[in-house]
Amino acid sequence: MRPFVFASLLAVALVAPSFADDAEVTITLKDHQFDPSEVPVPAGVKLKLLVKNDQTVTAEFESNSLHREKIVEPGSTIIVYVGPLDPGSYEFFDDFHNSTRGHLIAK
Amino acid sequence: MLPTAIIVFREVLEAALIIGIVMAASRGASRRGLWVSGGIAAGVFGACLVALFAEAIAAAAEGMGQELFDAGILFAAVGMLGWHNVWMSSHGRELAASAMKLGTDVRSGARPLWALAFVVALAVLREGSEIVLFLYGIALGGNGEPVAMAIGGIVGLALGVVAGTAIYWGLVAIPMRLLFRVTSWLVLLLAAGLASQGAAFLMQADLLPPLGSNLWDTSWLLSDQSLVGRVLHTLIGYTAQPAGIQLVFYVATLLMIGGLMRLVGTSDRRRTSSSGRSVVSPAE
Numbered sequence: 001m002r003p004f005v006f007a008s009l010l011a012v013a014l015v016a017p018s019f020a021d022d023a024e025v026t027i028t029l030k031d032h033q034f035d036p037s038e039v040p041v042p043a044g045v046k047l048k049l050l051v052k053n054d055q056t057v058t059a060e061f062e063s064n065s066l067h068r069e070k071i072v073e074p075g076s077t078i079i080v081y082v083g084p085l086d087p088g089s090y091e092f093f094d095d096f097h098n099s100t101r102g103h104l105i106a107k
Numbered sequence: 108m109l110p111t112a113i114i115v116f117r118e119v120l121e122a123a124l125i126i127g128i129v130m131a132a133s134r135g136a137s138r139r140g141l142w143v144s145g146g147i148a149a150g151v152f153g154a155c156l157v158a159l160f161a162e163a164i165a166a167a168a169e170g171m172g173q174e175l176f177d178a179g180i181l182f183a184a185v186g187m188l189g190w191h192n193v194w195m196s197s198h199g200r201e202l203a204a205s206a207m208k209l210g211t212d213v214r215s216g217a218r219p220l221w222a223l224a225f226v227v228a229l230a231v232l233r234e235g236s237e238i239v240l241f242l243y244g245i246a247l248g249g250n251g252e253p254v255a256m257a258i259g260g261i262v263g264l265a266l267g268v269v270a271g272t273a274i275y276w277g278l279v280a281i282p283m284r285l286l287f288r289v290t291s292w293l294v295l296l297l298a299a300g301l302a303s304q305g306a307a308f309l310m311q312a313d314l315l316p317p318l319g320s321n322l323w324d325t326s327w328l329l330s331d332q333s334l335v336g337r338v339l340h341t342l343i344g345y346t347a348q349p350a351g352i353q354l355v356f357y358v359a360t361l362l363m364i365g366g367l368m369r370l371v372g373t374s375d376r377r378r379t380s381s382s383g384r385s386v387v388s389p390a391e
Contacts, residue, residue: 058244060237064331065321067307067350070173071237073162074244079170081313085320096114096241098332 021055022048022081029072029094034102042105043087044105049080058094066104069095108255108262111245117261118238121341122150122230123271128297129223131278132290137217146224150231157232158239158295174312177233181305184229187222188298189364193218196372270338291368293342299360300344306356318351330351 004104025043028035029052041047053072061080062069068095072078085106094100110378133139157164157176164172198218238260245256283288309315326347329336339345344357 003288006237018373020276028372056244056247058240063330063350064346065324067317067353070162070311071240073240074247076162076165078165078173080311096244097110 016097019066022046024048026050026052028052028054029059029100032097032100034071034092034094034096034100037102039102039104041085041104041106044084045085045103046081047085049082051080052077055100058096059100061092062095063090064093067093068092108259111242112263112266114241115260116205116240116266117263117337118234118241119130119264119267120270120337122227122234123267123296123343124338125230126227127271127274128278128290130275131221132195132294133218133220134286134290135283138222139220139223142224143227148233149224150228151235153228153232154235154239155235158243159182161236161240161247165210167310171312172380174308177303178190178308178312180229180233180367181301181308184226185298185302185305185360187229188294189367191219191222191226192364193299193367194222194293194350195287195291196307196368228374231259255265262325274301295361295364295368296343297341298364300341302360303344303346303349303357306352307350310352313354314388320350321348322351322354323349357379 024044025039025041025047027039027049032055036102051070051072053054053059053074053076056072056074059072060069061072061078066082068080068082070078070080082104083106085104090104090106092104126147130139130143135142155297164176166172168175241262242256246253278286278290278293306315310317324347329345330341330346331337331340331347336345336347346353
């Protein structure tokens, strides 16, 4: 019984953050630009990024410093959880269109 | 044309390197070509299916379907690579001996080539589905000239095949008695790198804590975006800014597979101690 309780608590602890009231930010891809491309976000809290692809081509939202890579199909929106972040600048880009870049600025 | 070629090349590269290593690791096994090409064909078919259902996959698990799917594929590949390496530690000596004598192994029926074929299929499926989605997006957009896109795709594919062939020829230049030792090390590092990638996807899905989001940053030395960085990313799991959990999975995979290889390798050595020096176990 005990191990089961512990495992459930652990599972809840690991999964729970995604259901908390996360700060939500929407980033839209249009004409191979991120809008906004400089995204001010609060440091130290969990963030829910909504990345919307308003293009007719597929994109891949990627960031090396945030360890994120996720396909965004034309016309669709993906959810990317990040953080809690230390203050600083975190670059992200479209891996299918390398010059399309932006930053999260955590303060 | 050029951007298409570059992106297709990048995606093909990872699968091609894995196929090159698998071909070298299975050198001397009969019908390995059939297994590997079967793996490629299954992978291409799977890639089209995945691309077709991409939206459903992405929407699954409360928007975390892509992450779970990628992680699942990566860990399945890690399991297969581990299984092959452990099996080779226990049987590789006889295989190497017979391969040196006859140029073929007589016991290939028992050898888990299916595990390697599965790894090939998974690699092709993962990278291939991204290519399909990418090209399909361009084709649908109608803003790229179809001929230029097709040429770009073919050039990218050809360059990837060249890279895979290069690593294969590089490896088979190694004398047979050392080849299995080298390839099992490569397979071990490959498995550890894939496990670290899998951990990153589970972290992205919020199922694993990062345990330190950036342990170090060597992007000034070798960027993840550079060609060398990408090749090393596939081969040994290089990441310029690794998270703690990735390192944990990397080391744990090395220890687990390496430990099992050593374990079965030692008992094998006891059984066949008369047949001379060890050819496979890198865990020594």
